[in-house]
Amino acid sequence: MKLYNVAILGATGEVGREMLKILKERNFPVGELRLLASARSVGKVMEFGDRKVTVEEAGENSFAGMDIVLGAASNDLAKKFAPFITAAGAVFVDNSSAFRMNPDVPLVIPEINAEDVKYNKGIISNPNCSTIITLMAVKGINKLSKITAMNAATYQAVSGAGAGGPIELHTQNEALLNGGAIECKTFPYQIAQNLIPQIGSFLEDGYTTEEMKMQNEGRKIFHNQDLKVTCTCVRVPVVRSHSIAVSVYTENKLSVEDVKAAIAKEDGCRLVDDPANKKYPMPLDTSDQNIVFVGRIRKDLLFENGITLFCCGDQVRKGAATNAVQIAEEVIRLK
Amino acid sequence: MKLYNVAILGATGEVGREMLKILKERNFPVGELRLLASARSVGKVMEFGDRKVTVEEAGENSFAGMDIVLGAASNDLAKKFAPFITAAGAVFVDNSSAFRMNPDVPLVIPEINAEDVKYNKGIISNPNCSTIITLMAVKGINKLSKITAMNAATYQAVSGAGAGGPIELHTQNEALLNGGAIECKTFPYQIAQNLIPQIGSFLEDGYTTEEMKMQNEGRKIFHNQDLKVTCTCVRVPVVRSHSIAVSVYTENKLSVEDVKAAIAKEDGCRLVDDPANKKYPMPLDTSDQNIVFVGRIRKDLLFENGITLFCCGDQVRKGAATNAVQIAEEVIRLK
Numbered sequence: 001m002k003l004y005n006v007a008i009l010g011a012t013g014e015v016g017r018e019m020l021k022i023l024k025e026r027n028f029p030v031g032e033l034r035l036l037a038s039a040r041s042v043g044k045v046m047e048f049g050d051r052k053v054t055v056e057e058a059g060e061n062s063f064a065g066m067d068i069v070l071g072a073a074s075n076d077l078a079k080k081f082a083p084f085i086t087a088a089g090a091v092f093v094d095n096s097s098a099f100r101m102n103p104d105v106p107l108v109i110p111e112i113n114a115e116d117v118k119y120n121k122g123i124i125s126n127p128n129c130s131t132i133i134t135l136m137a138v139k140g141i142n143k144l145s146k147i148t149a150m151n152a153a154t155y156q157a158v159s160g161a162g163a164g165g166p167i168e169l170h171t172q173n174e175a176l177l178n179g180g181a182i183e184c185k186t187f188p189y190q191i192a193q194n195l196i197p198q199i200g201s202f203l204e205d206g207y208t209t210e211e212m213k214m215q216n217e218g219r220k221i222f223h224n225q226d227l228k229v230t231c232t233c234v235r236v237p238v239v240r241s242h243s244i245a246v247s248v249y250t251e252n253k254l255s256v257e258d259v260k261a262a263i264a265k266e267d268g269c270r271l272v273d274d275p276a277n278k279k280y281p282m283p284l285d286t287s288d289q290n291i292v293f294v295g296r297i298r299k300d301l302l303f304e305n306g307i308t309l310f311c312c313g314d315q316v317r318k319g320a321a322t323n324a325v326q327i328a329e330e331v332i333r334l335k
Numbered sequence: 336m337k338l339y340n341v342a343i344l345g346a347t348g349e350v351g352r353e354m355l356k357i358l359k360e361r362n363f364p365v366g367e368l369r370l371l372a373s374a375r376s377v378g379k380v381m382e383f384g385d386r387k388v389t390v391e392e393a394g395e396n397s398f399a400g401m402d403i404v405l406g407a408a409s410n411d412l413a414k415k416f417a418p419f420i421t422a423a424g425a426v427f428v429d430n431s432s433a434f435r436m437n438p439d440v441p442l443v444i445p446e447i448n449a450e451d452v453k454y455n456k457g458i459i460s461n462p463n464c465s466t467i468i469t470l471m472a473v474k475g476i477n478k479l480s481k482i483t484a485m486n487a488a489t490y491q492a493v494s495g496a497g498a499g500g501p502i503e504l505h506t507q508n509e510a511l512l513n514g515g516a517i518e519c520k521t522f523p524y525q526i527a528q529n530l531i532p533q534i535g536s537f538l539e540d541g542y543t544t545e546e547m548k549m550q551n552e553g554r555k556i557f558h559n560q561d562l563k564v565t566c567t568c569v570r571v572p573v574v575r576s577h578s579i580a581v582s583v584y585t586e587n588k589l590s591v592e593d594v595k596a597a598i599a600k601e602d603g604c605r606l607v608d609d610p611a612n613k614k615y616p617m618p619l620d621t622s623d624q625n626i627v628f629v630g631r632i633r634k635d636l637l638f639e640n641g642i643t644l645f646c647c648g649d650q651v652r653k654g655a656a657t658n659a660v661q662i663a664e665e666v667i668r669l670k
Binding site for chain 2 (some may be wrong): 055077111150151153155169170173174176177186187189190193194196197198205206207211215229230232234236238239243245247249256275276278280281282283284290296297299300301302306308310312
């Protein structure tokens with residue numbers, strides 16, 4: 001079996017650690033493994049199966065000899081290191097949003113547009129987490145009839161904000177139970193027993209950067225420049241797995257039965273839709289796995305050509321690390 | 336000052352206790368006060384200002400001499416006692432959903448359709464909690480241009496399920512922190528750090544009874560039988576205050592500025608919409624008060640005649656008890 005040298009940029013963060021786990025889980029043919037992070041993590045030892053790998057500081061010369069670099073760092077670091085990664089001849093599969101809308105950079109959910117990997121010039125972007133989960137849930141609908149518009153409201157877990165999110169929720173829950181001061185470091189306000197309707201920063205028109213990703217990235221992934229998406233992103237006190245309530249509008253009218261049958265057949269999706277037995281997607285059930293659960297499928301009441309549904313998926317896995325490793329699998333398949 | 340004899344049916348529950356508090360807060364001219372509940376609460380003493388009132392068992396003869404009966408009991412109990420309440424000459428302001436769609440029963444949010452109180456024949460219904468909060472948030476828009484449709488996703492607090500909801504969230508949070516078994520009595524699944532996309536029971540078409548209330552009750556309150564509403568109701572691990580992400584479609588195109596100005600002037604609403612300073616509605620901020628907060632107001636991206644916003648309100652107060660007491664105020668104003 002041919003092996004590929006892999007580096008993880010940002011290996012010690014929430015997504016980086018998950019990438020390491022998923023490379024192993026999916027038996028990615030890893031040759032040399034380089035774990036790169038900032039200076040303060042240098043010397044930390046991480047396990048990869050039987051191997052123990054010491055974290056190195058990411059630098060301009062860190063990428064020599066690498067075939068694949070999985071990026072789990074900030075936009076700034078992605079931009080800083082991208083030229084050095086591609087100059088070293090590696091393919092950069094980047095989870096940041098730095099290059100997603102660059103026309104030379106494929107933006108890929110392998111179950112939807114794997115073939116786009118082919119036009120890469122050294123960088124492939126991993127889409128936004130809520131976008132991946134929503135598009136995974138509706139891709140079967142898009143095959144029945146082209147999706148023209150979506151109205152989405154998200155319920156996003158605290159782990160979407162990085163490792164600090166779950167710690168903050170835990171610490172605040174402890175303070176609420178035992179009587180202590182509520183401290184806010186990761187989030188601008190208390191998140192325990194609260195909701196924060198802001199993820200990302202605000203644009204001029206009142207939308208957040210996070211909210212616009214579903215339209216902008218959805219257009220690129222579905223190859224549909226006319227797709228319209230209205231989205232409201234809300235942080236909820238859930239540890240892991242994002243959920244989305246979404247109404248999907250299509251060119252043709254679809255029956256609920258056909259939509260259910262289509263979603264049940266889709267790779268990476270599970271139809272969880274049996275109201276009589278109280279079966280529907282819940283974030284607790286999708287956590288720590290790669291499958292997106294889709295349920296509550298019903299006719300939209302505003303427009304004939306509409307379907308409304310609820311979906312959940314683990315945003316650290318399918319919404320980030322798993323999707324990135326799947327892209328890397330496509331890259332080596334094409335080599 | 337003329338005083339009115341008031342009974343609370345279901346006085347010991349979440350909403351009943353709040354009704355008692357709000358009668359006092361709003362200086363309702365209470366003469367005799369009768370607190371009615373099931374046999375197991377009989378003898379319990381509740382405070383109303385300086386008065387101490389002993390809870391009595393609700394029975395067919397409990398309503399003699401009463402002017403107003405505030406209902407905070409189940410649909411079944413509301414149906415059982417309604418004939419005795421009206422026969423006793425009292426006006427029944429009922430928070431259950433038993434009579435809401437009855438054409439002889441006004442369904443009233445006083446800031447919207449106070450005049451409907453006039454056609455009552457002894458029963459006036461208090462609308463569903465999420466419906467009240469959403470319609471309060473959008474009533475200013477409806478004045479600018481008739482609302483034709485809404486797409487809503489709710490984030491509903493555990494106290495919406497009665498007194499057992501907050502206890503269950505607390506107990507489960509304790510178990511998660513200290514390591515105990517998760518018990519589910521009020522909700523079908525763990526609600527701590529989870530979401531449950533079911534409130535009410537399921538209808539044939541896949542919607543829940545709760546989800547259909549926003550369309551059915553919205554039509555009656557706004558006097559608009561053509562109003563279309565698609566709604567997804569989700570229980571979230573928040574103690575108090577429901578939140579709703581809603582897209583509102585109107586006959587005419589509206590500007591965001593006009594909508595903000597209109598909402599800012601509405602009774603019972605507060606415009607909380609200053610993204611640059613991270614000001615937006617959050618359930619923690621609206622809890623234990625009567626005002627509905629409205630923010631995140633922006634142009635909908637699907638349709639020209641659309642506005643998308645986020646609102647929060649205390650569903651035990653304005654969503655139930657406060658609204659019922661306000662209806663009672665209208666009743667005595669008309670006497």
